[in-house]
Amino acid sequence: MSRSCLTTRPHLSGCAETKRTLARQLTLTSRAFYNDKLALFLKLICQVAGFEKALPMNTGSEAVETAIKVARKWGYLKKNIPENMGEIIVCYNNFHGRTVTIISFSTEDQYRFGFGPYTPGFRAIPFGDTRALEEAITPNTIGFLVEPIQGEGGVIVPPGGYLKEIREVTSRHNILLMLDEIQTGLGRTGEMFAFQHESIVPDILILGKALGGGVYPVSAVLADKEIMDVFNPGDHGSTFGGNPLAAAVGIASIEVLLEENLPQKAKELGNYFLEELKKLDSPYVKEVRGKGLLIGVEIKPEFGTARPFCEKLMPLGILCKETHEQTIRFAPPLIITKKELDWALEKIKTVLGEM
Numbered sequence: 502m503s504r505s506c507l508t509t510r511p512h513l514s515g516c517a518e519t520k521r522t523l524a525r526q527l528t529l530t531s532r533a534f535y536n537d538k539l540a541l542f543l544k545l546i547c548q549v550a551g552f553e554k555a556l557p558m559n560t561g562s563e564a565v566e567t568a569i570k571v572a573r574k575w576g577y578l579k580k581n582i583p584e585n586m587g588e589i590i591v592c593y594n595n596f597h598g599r600t601v602t603i604i605s606f607s608t609e610d611q612y613r614f615g616f617g618p619y620t621p622g623f624r625a626i627p628f629g630d631t632r633a634l635e636e637a638i639t640p641n642t643i644g645f646l647v648e649p650i651q652g653e654g655g656v657i658v659p660p661g662g663y664l665k666e667i668r669e670v671t672s673r674h675n676i677l678l679m680l681d682e683i684q685t686g687l688g689r690t691g692e693m694f695a696f697q698h699e700s701i702v703p704d705i706l707i708l709g710k711a712l713g714g715g716v717y718p719v720s721a722v723l724a725d726k727e728i729m730d731v732f733n734p735g736d737h738g739s740t741f742g743g744n745p746l747a748a749a750v751g752i753a754s755i756e757v758l759l760e761e762n763l764p765q766k767a768k769e770l771g772n773y774f775l776e777e778l779k780k781l782d783s784p785y786v787k788e789v790r791g792k793g794l795l796i797g798v799e800i801k802p803e804f805g806t807a808r809p810f811c812e813k814l815m816p817l818g819i820l821c822k823e824t825h826e827q828t829i830r831f832a833p834p835l836i837i838t839k840k841e842l843d844w845a846l847e848k849i850k851t852v853l854g855e856m
Contacts, residue, residue, distance in 0.1 A: 528746040532738070542748035545755055549693065550706055552723040556732075557743030557751075561683040561709035562598030564720035567737060568646070568707050569602065571722065572677050573622075574731040576643035580675065587643040589679075592628040594825075596653030597646065597681055629659035631666040638670075644677030644704070649695035652684035652832075655825040656797025658790050664699040671704075677728070683709040683720070684795070688758050688835050691768030691793030698792070704728060711835075714754035719747045763835040767793040770842060774831070777846050783853040785810070787827075794835060797828040798853075810852055817848040 530536055543555045556571075558564045569589065576587040591597075593608045604612045606623035613619070626633040628651055649664060651657040671678040680703040685695040687708065692698055694706070705728065709720035720742075741747065758764065771793035778789045778798060787799045800807045807823035814821060814829075824830045833842070 526745065529741065529744045532743055536745045536748075538745040538748035538752070539743050542743070542751045545752055546708075546712075546721060547723065549755055549759070550708075550723050551702060552706065553725040554729040555721050555723045556729065556737070557747065558720045558722065558739050559718045559741050559747070560598075561707070561720050562600050562603060563739065563742070564683065564707045564709050564722050565597045565603055565646075565681060566600055567722045568679055568681075568705050570737060571724065571728060571732060572644045572646075572679060572705060574736070575677065575728050578731050579727075580643070582641050582643065586641045588622055588624055588639065588641050589643050590624050590626060590634065590637050590645045592647055592651070593625050594628055594651055594654040594657065595625075595646075595648065596651070597648075597683075628654070628657060629663055631663065631670060634667055635670055638674050638676065642674065642676050644679050645671055646679040646681060648681045649685050649698075650690065650792060650795060652795060652830070653824055655799065655828040656791050656795060656830055658792055662699065664696055664701050668699075668701040668703075677704040679703065679705040679707065681707045683707060684832075687711040687754070688764035688767050689793055689795050689832070691764060691771055693758070693764050695792070711758075712751050712754055713747070714750055714757070717747055717750045719751045719754075721751075758835075761836070764793075767835050770794060770837065770839060771796070773839065774833075774842050774846070777842075778831075778849070781850060781853055783850075785853055791831075794831075794833055794837070796831045797824070798831070799828045802827060813852045814848060817852070819845055819848055 546555050547553065556567060558567055572589060573587050576582045577584055591606045595607065597603050599612065601616060602620040604616055605619035606625060607613055608625055624637055626637050634645060645667060647667065668678055680696055682694055687693065689711065690698065696703055704724060706723040712721060713719035774794065775789065775791055775796055778796065785800050785804045787801045789796070789798050791797055800810060806826045807829045810829055811821050811823050821829055821831055
């Protein structure tokens with residue numbers, strides 16, 4: 502999102518005027534009616550991502566649920582899998598949200614405890630293991646739902662070539678490659694989408710988080726007509742999904758990413774940030790890994806968890822959070838400057854040196 506306001510359009514003078522203009526306009530209608538924002542948003546996001554259709558939702562979890570629904574119906578209608586027998590392959594250590602269906606295929610005990618019975622139809626395999634994917638596929642397999650980088654799982658980056666390999670396997674077996682880019686998409690990893698690092702295209706793309714520019718929940722599922730058209734009117738819906746305000750925010754978010762070339766900036770500054778962190782001479786650090794401006798610093802277990810380090814950084818002006826107990830996750834805004842990164846690096850060096 503722009504550093505100043507919700508829109509980049511030049512005829513609006515300043516953030517205050519923009520807010521007043523948006524507030525005077527109708528912010529919510531049923532999607533049974535046309536408005537002058539939604540079609541523009543759908544066209545822009547499809548053009549940027551390279552898909553024929555997009556279905557807007559609100560939160561990331563809703564988008565994942567939507568992707569599961571469209572994939573399952575595609576499996577029954579297009580692949581002729583027996584009804585209610587379809588399976589979707591996922592990965593250990595995944596994080597796709599917190600609804601009952603999504604936690605049903607989580608491998609994190611805390612996310613599941615007390616919330617059963619669980620939704621069936623999922624099979625988990627190790628992340629980054631193409632052979633495990635091949636071996637898990639059955640005649641009833643619908644698709645493979647996977648994050649290009651496991652963000653919540655500890656910023657786990659798969660081996661080079663992994664995305665190309667799973668694209669080849671899923672295509673050969675006629676199953677859907679479903680990429681959850683809620684964390685990695687929209688410039689975060691140094692490309693507009695993480696799948697572009699290996700020049701592939703998924704069958705279903707799931708977006709959220711940055712699509713709302715930090716001010717409004719906006720998510721979307723994208724696919725081509727052959728997949729998305731399994732939905733008929735009334736099969737799926739959302740009261741707020743794709744409302745005019747959300748569409749306007751989504752347009753502004755994408756325009757800022759393009760106009761300020763933020764994916765390229767994330768690549769350059771991310772590489773710099775990653776290399777500087779790797780130079781840290783800290784006895785506490787086991788590994789530094791990441792891509793673009795999504796970086797994890799893993800703390801050695803013998804020194805406890807990453808949380809105390811995050812708590813020490815907070816009063817110094819750096820907000821970060823531990824993930825999977827041992828990893829400090831750094832995901833600074835894409836508009837950050839090198840000067841600000843250097844300032845942050847000094848604080849990080851101080852904390853990782855003094856603890």
